[in-house]
Every structure is written in C-alpha cells, then in structure tokens.
Amino acid sequence: MASLLASVPVTVEETHDDPADAVLFPEEEAVVANAVAKRRNEFTTVRHCARAALSRIGVPPAPILPGQRGAPRWPAGVVGSMTHCAGYRAAVVARADQVVSLGVDAEPGEPLRDPGVLDLVADETERAALAALGARQPATPWDRLLFSAKESVYKTWFPLTGRWLGFEEARVDLAADGTFTARLLVEGPVVEGVEVKVFSGRWVVRDGIAATAIVLPVTTRT
Structure with missing residues (x-):
C-alpha cells in the first residue's frame, strides 16, 4: 500500500500479521464483544495500524468507532481509510x-473465486475491458482489481456524500500501468x-495482495 501512495500527503501503516500488543479502547471492545476471533483480530489490528499512523501526524490515540454504514469515525481534522484481508x-x-477524502482496499491477489461476482460488480463495458487486459497480461487478477477499485471508490465517495453508491453507479477503467479512473x-x-465526476487511483499486485487506492487532495484555488 505504501508504494501506491508515496507521492501524496498521506501516512500509511500496514502489517501482515496481528501484533500481540494491539489493544482496543473499551468503546471499541464493546463493538466486537461477541465477534468471532477472525473478526476481532481484523478489527483490532487495523485500529492498531490507524493509531500508529495517526501518531505520526501528531494525533493522540483515540477510539475509532464504526459510524454510518460502518465507515470509521476519524478524529476531528483527519480523513482516513482502513482495509484488511487474509494476511494483510x-x-x-x-x-x-x-x-x-481517500479510499483504500486490499484483497487476495488472485482471481475472484465466484465468476458470478463479476456480473454483479462489472457492466458489459467493464467486462470487455477486463477481457482485453487479460489477453495481454493473463497473470494479473484483473477481476479482483476491478472489485477492489470499486471498493476504494465507495470509501472515497461515502464521506463526501453520506450516501450509498452501487457497483453499477461507477464505471472503472483499469490501465496496465498501475492506474485507474x-x-x-x-x-x-x-x-x-466543483462537482467531481471522476476519481483517479492506483493499483498494485504484490506479495499475494491486490490493492487499490484513491486520494482526493485539497486544491488551492486563486
């Protein structure tokens, strides 16, 4: 993930395991009190990462609770995004x-296991583009990247609107150079x-993980 965001004003914290020293605030403990171990570990470690990243920009530790539709409620003056999958x-x-606003997503770096998922995620134009990309670079899990990119789109969109965005409401164009729109x-x-109609992002497949990221920087207008 850090390689995707090296040139933008963000702070990234990532891990491939669940550190033993990762702990929750009492308010967060209440959220996962009845969760299975997998869910609890994901919830705990990703907040451990978030607090480490926040500390690097001078923000003291605080609970990061799920808000509307599960979106994390960040401290005042901060925007952020969290993601987790097996091993990351x-x-x-x-x-x-x-x-x-920003949105990041990580997925297993392999094709979607259920072919029917692609029909739910992608329209005819997107599926044709994936087929063309797959013919040129068959080792890249293009369908998984498209799914991940749409997750990043939603995570970027929701803090700005407070509204749901369906898969069919954004058309993603992946490029072989590691970018997408x-x-x-x-x-x-x-x-x-200004109304924003296009999000620009980047993708990478590395170490068994397919990751996407979108960052909307503040633009100074004169």
Missing part, C-alpha cells in the same frame, strides 16, 4: 487541510465548489 491490514490517514454515473459530490 492497513490504515491510511491524512490531515483534512491537505486531503479531502472511475467515472461516476450519478451526480457527483461537490468538492471545493
């Missing part, structure tokens, strides 16, 4: 005066007085 957890944070097919959020 990460958190990305930034100061709100530098970044408007997502065109919103519904009314876009207004950022700094």
Whole structure:
C-alpha cells in the first residue's frame, strides 16, 4: 500500500500479521464483544495500524468507532481509510487541510473465486475491458482489481456524500500501468465548489495482495 501512495500527503501503516500488543479502547471492545476471533483480530489490528499512523501526524490515540454504514469515525481534522484481508491490514490517514477524502482496499491477489461476482460488480463495458487486459497480461487478477477499485471508490465517495453508491453507479477503467479512473454515473459530490465526476487511483499486485487506492487532495484555488 505504501508504494501506491508515496507521492501524496498521506501516512500509511500496514502489517501482515496481528501484533500481540494491539489493544482496543473499551468503546471499541464493546463493538466486537461477541465477534468471532477472525473478526476481532481484523478489527483490532487495523485500529492498531490507524493509531500508529495517526501518531505520526501528531494525533493522540483515540477510539475509532464504526459510524454510518460502518465507515470509521476519524478524529476531528483527519480523513482516513482502513482495509484488511487474509494476511494483510492497513490504515491510511491524512490531515483534512491537505486531503479531502481517500479510499483504500486490499484483497487476495488472485482471481475472484465466484465468476458470478463479476456480473454483479462489472457492466458489459467493464467486462470487455477486463477481457482485453487479460489477453495481454493473463497473470494479473484483473477481476479482483476491478472489485477492489470499486471498493476504494465507495470509501472515497461515502464521506463526501453520506450516501450509498452501487457497483453499477461507477464505471472503472483499469490501465496496465498501475492506474485507474472511475467515472461516476450519478451526480457527483461537490468538492471545493466543483462537482467531481471522476476519481483517479492506483493499483498494485504484490506479495499475494491486490490493492487499490484513491486520494482526493485539497486544491488551492486563486
């Protein structure tokens, strides 16, 4: 994940295991009191990552509780995103005066196991583009990357709108150079007085993980 975001004003903390010293605040403990071990470990470690990242930008430790639709409630003046999958957890944070919104997602670096998922995630245009990419680079899990990119789109979208965004409401165009664009097919959020219709992001497949990220930086207007 860090390699995706090296050139933007964000702080990344990531891990491939569940540290023994990862702990929760009492308010967070209550959220996962009845959760199975897998869910508890993911919840705990990703917040451990988030607090480590926050400390690097001078924000003291605080509970990070799920808010509307499960979106994390970040401390005032901070934007961020968290993700986890088997063998990987990460958190990305930034100061709100530098970044408007961001979204990150990590998935297993392999094709989707259920072919039917792609029909739910992608439209005909996207499926045709994936087929063309797959013909050129068959070792890349393009369908998984598309799924991940749409997750990153939603995570970027929701803090700006507070509204649901379906898979069919954004069209993602993956490029072989590690970038992608997502065109919103519904009314876009207004950022700094301008409607945003396109999100730009980056992707990587490395160490068994397929990851995507989108960052909307603050634009200084004169």
